[in-house]
Amino acid sequence: MSVARQTMIGLTLAGLIMGGWLVLHVWGIFFQPLDGPVLAFVPLMILTQSWLGAGMFIIAHDAMHGSLAPGRPRLNGIIGQVCLGAYAAFSFRTMNVAHHKHHRTPGSASDPDFHADRPEAFRPWFFGFFTRYFGWREFSLVTAVLVAYLLLGARVANLILFWAIPASLSALQLFVFGTWLPHRHHRSGPDFADHHNARTIPMPWLVSLLTSFHFGLHHEHHLSPNTPWWRLPEVRRATLAAGSPESSRESRA
Numbered sequence: 116m117s118v119a120r121q122t123m124i125g126l127t128l129a130g131l132i133m134g135g136w137l138v139l140h141v142w143g144i145f146f147q148p149l150d151g152p153v154l155a156f157v158p159l160m161i162l163t164q165s166w167l168g169a170g171m172f173i174i175a176h177d178a179m180h181g182s183l184a185p186g187r188p189r190l191n192g193i194i195g196q197v198c199l200g201a202y203a204a205f206s207f208r209t210m211n212v213a214h215h216k217h218h219r220t221p222g223s224a225s226d227p228d229f230h231a232d233r234p235e236a237f238r239p240w241f242f243g244f245f246t247r248y249f250g251w252r253e254f255s256l257v258t259a260v261l262v263a264y265l266l267l268g269a270r271v272a273n274l275i276l277f278w279a280i281p282a283s284l285s286a287l288q289l290f291v292f293g294t295w296l297p298h299r300h301h302r303s304g305p306d307f308a309d310h311h312n313a314r315t316i317p318m319p320w321l322v323s324l325l326t327s328f329h330f331g332l333h334h335e336h337h338l339s340p341n342t343p344w345w346r347l348p349e350v351r352r353a354t355l356a357a358g359s360p361e362s363s364r365e366s367r368a
Contacts, residue, residue, distance in 0.1 A: 116346075118185045118186060121182070121185060121343065121346075122183075122184045122185060122187070124343075124345065125177065125182070125183045125184060125343050125345075126183070126184060128345060129174045129183060129194060129198075132167055132170040132171065132174060133171065133174065133197070133198065133201075135163075135167050136164065136167040136168060136170070136171055136201070137201070139160060139163060139164045139167065139277070140164065140201075140277065140278065143160060143164065143273060143276065143277025143278070144264060144269045144273050144274060144277050144278055145264075145267070145268065145269055145273070147160070147273060147276075147277060149270075149272055149273065149276075157276060160277065161276060161277065161280055161281055161284070162284075164277060164281035165280075165281040165282075165284035165285045165288060166285070166288075166325065168202060168281055168282060168284075168285030169285040169288050169289050169327060169328060170328055171198040171199075171201060171202045172198065172199070172202055172285070172289055173327075173328040173330060173344050174194065174195070174198045175194075175195040175196075175198040175199045175202075175205075175207060175210070176214070176330075176344070177191075177343050177344055178191040178192065178194055178195030178198075178207070179191075179195060179207075179210070179211045179214050179215070180340050180341050181341065182340075182341050182342060182343040183195070183343065185341075192207060195207040195211070196208075202282070202285075203249060203253060203257065203282060203286075204252070204253040204256035204257050204260075205248060205249075205253060206252075209248075210248060213227040213228070213247075213248075214228075217229075218337065218340055221298065221310075221311055221312045221313060221337065222234070222298050222305070222307070222311075222312025222313070223312075227247065228244060228294055228298075229298060230243055230244075234298075234299060234300040234305075235299055235300045235301065235302055237295060237299075240294075240295060240299075241287070241290055241295070244290055244294060245286065245290075261274065288326065288327060289327060289330070292316060292326045292327035292330055292331045293327050293330040293331070293333065296314075296316050296331065297313045297314050297315070297316065297331065297333035297334070298312060298313055298314075298333075308334065311334060311337035311338065313333045313334045313336070313337045314333065314334055315331065315332050315333055315334040315335060315351065316331035316332075316333070318331060320348055323348065328344045328345075329344050329345070329347040329348055330344065330347075332347040332348065332350070332351050335347050335350040335351050335354065338350070338354070
C-alpha cells in the first residue's frame, strides 16, 4: 500500500473516531436528558463512548509509531497530543518515550508497561499502569475541565455517566486487551513465542475491533510496529498463511 493511501485511510478513520467521540462527549455531558424513554439508550451511549475513547488512544498510539501519517512526524505529534489530551490530559511526548521503551524491552523490568514483581496479577499491574501515566499534572488538568463544565451548566449525573464511566471503562479495556492479556505470565511461568514477550488474543474480526481496535493482535503489532491498527488483521492473515511458528503457537494458546 502506498504511503499516500495509508495516510488518507488513517486520517479518515481518525477523523471519524475523533468526531464521534467529541459529539457524544458534548451531547452526553450537556444535552442528554436522564428521564423518560431515552434512559434506555444510556447504556449503549456509555459503551459507545468507551469504545471511541479506546479509539482515541489507538490513534495516538499509531501516531507514536508514525503509522497514522507516514513521513509526517509533526502531524502525527499534533493529532496524537489532541487525542491524548482530550482523552485524559496525557502528554504525548511522555507516553511516546515510554511506549518506545516498552518496544525495546518488552516484558522486562525495564519495560514501563510491565509489572515485573507480579507479572501474572491483574490488580497491582493495572494500578501501577494507571498511576504511572495519570499523575498530579493530569489530575489537575482534568479537575480544571470538570470545574469549567460545571460552570457551563453540566449536571453531575451526566458527567459521571458520559465522561467518568466511559473513560474508566476504556482505560480498563485498553489495559486488558492491549497490555495484560498479551504480556502477562501464566502461573506456570512465561509462555511466549519469541523475544517480543507478546501474544495475540485470537478473536473474530468484529470482536477484535470492538474490544480494542485490533490491539489484541499484539504479537503482530510487535512484529510490525509501523503497521496501523486497521491493517493488523491483514498482517495476522499473512503470518498464518506463511505458517509462522509464532502465530501457530498463539493459535493453540
